[in-house]
Amino acid sequence: MSYAIQVDGLKKSYGEHMVLNGLNFHVEQGEIFALLGVNGAGKTTALEIIENLRKYDEGRIAVNGRVGIQLQSASLPDHIKPMEAVRLFAKWNRAQIDPSMLAALGINELAKKQYTELSTGQKRRLHLALSLISDPDIVFLDEPTAGLDVEGRVSLHDQIRKLKAQGKTIVLASHDMAEVENLCDRIAILNDGAIVFMGTVMELTARVGRHYKLHIETEQGEACFEADNIGDTMLTLLEEYKRKGVEVLDIKIDRGTLEQHFIDIARRNGE
Numbered sequence: 414m415s416y417a418i419q420v421d422g423l424k425k426s427y428g429e430h431m432v433l434n435g436l437n438f439h440v441e442q443g444e445i446f447a448l449l450g451v452n453g454a455g456k457t458t459a460l461e462i463i464e465n466l467r468k469y470d471e472g473r474i475a476v477n478g479r480v481g482i483q484l485q486s487a488s489l490p491d492h493i494k495p496m497e498a499v500r501l502f503a504k505w506n507r508a509q510i511d512p513s514m515l516a517a518l519g520i521n522e523l524a525k526k527q528y529t530e531l532s533t534g535q536k537r538r539l540h541l542a543l544s545l546i547s548d549p550d551i552v553f554l555d556e557p558t559a560g561l562d563v564e565g566r567v568s569l570h571d572q573i574r575k576l577k578a579q580g581k582t583i584v585l586a587s588h589d590m591a592e593v594e595n596l597c598d599r600i601a602i603l604n605d606g607a608i609v610f611m612g613t614v615m616e617l618t619a620r621v622g623r624h625y626k627l628h629i630e631t632e633q634g635e636a637c638f639e640a641d642n643i644g645d646t647m648l649t650l651l652e653e654y655k656r657k658g659v660e661v662l663d664i665k666i667d668r669g670t671l672e673q674h675f676i677d678i679a680r681r682n683g684e
């Protein structure tokens with residue numbers, strides 16, 4: 414498999430502040446790859462270096478394919494209308510406008526509005542459309558669903574999956590563990606300037622383990638139990654309640670999220 418992106422030994426400091434201390438990773442063609450990390454971990458710095466928008470101190474970067482970028486803090490003139498922006502970007506990129514892409518992102522529906530009148534979700538859709546104008550092979554998305562409501566997130570996730578189905582490579586930065594768990598083939602977790610984990614969500618789970626929490630509500634109140642083997646624990650508890658003649662009203666199982674795994678890894682790394 415050929416790589417869409419290969420990064421070796423990438424280093425970047427802002428003055429005395431070392432942000433990236435020798436990053437090594439690759440992104441395979443056609444995958445959705447996420448860079449994760451807490452605020453200030455260096456995700457945007459790494460992405461914008463790979464996008465050739467920021468300088469770096471050391472390392473080697475190879476990008477194989479045409480690139481489309483949706484920046485984190487992208488902004489357009491207040492009074493520009495979405496289709497004017499689309500036509501402008503198409504001209505800059507010497508690209509043909511793809512009406513089906515605009516329709517899929519609902520850009521036509523925004524025709525009468527000016528940029529300032531768009532909601533956060535509508536702005537994100539417009540910026541995604543602008544990043545796709547040149548029909549890129551690799552699409553960079555910096556926190557694509559930050560600030561969106563559930564409906565907006567679901568709709569953008571569908572669009573991102575469609576891009577993958579078209580064979581595009583997607584690289585995104587995110588804090589949103591649920592998003593990453595649903596969407597991404599592989600993830601890299603950045604912490605203290607280095608990658609502390611790289612692999613699939615399943616591999617992350619296998620490495621850190623799943624810990625379940627079981628909330629049982631009875632007529633006596635709610636109790637919480639921790640379990641590694643949810644089936645056995647539940648059976649034992651239910652038998653116990655039955656034996657004591659306590660009525661069980663509700664049971665909730667909390668599987669734990671990738672966020673918990675991530676925090677776990679970041680903490681271990683810091684120890």
Ligand SMILES: Nc1ncnc2c1ncn2[C@@H]1O[C@H](COP(=O)(O)OP(=O)(O)OP(=O)(O)O)[C@@H](O)[C@H]1O
Pocket residue numbers: 427432450451452453454455456457458459588
């Ligand atoms: N232009 C700059 N000059 C100086 N320091 C910077 C600059 N850009 C970023 N930094 C610092 O580098 C570190 C990494 O910032 P970066 O924006 O890459 O992190 P991030 O992981 O994308 O954060 P967030 O999740 O908050 O967007 C931060 O400590 C930030 O303050």
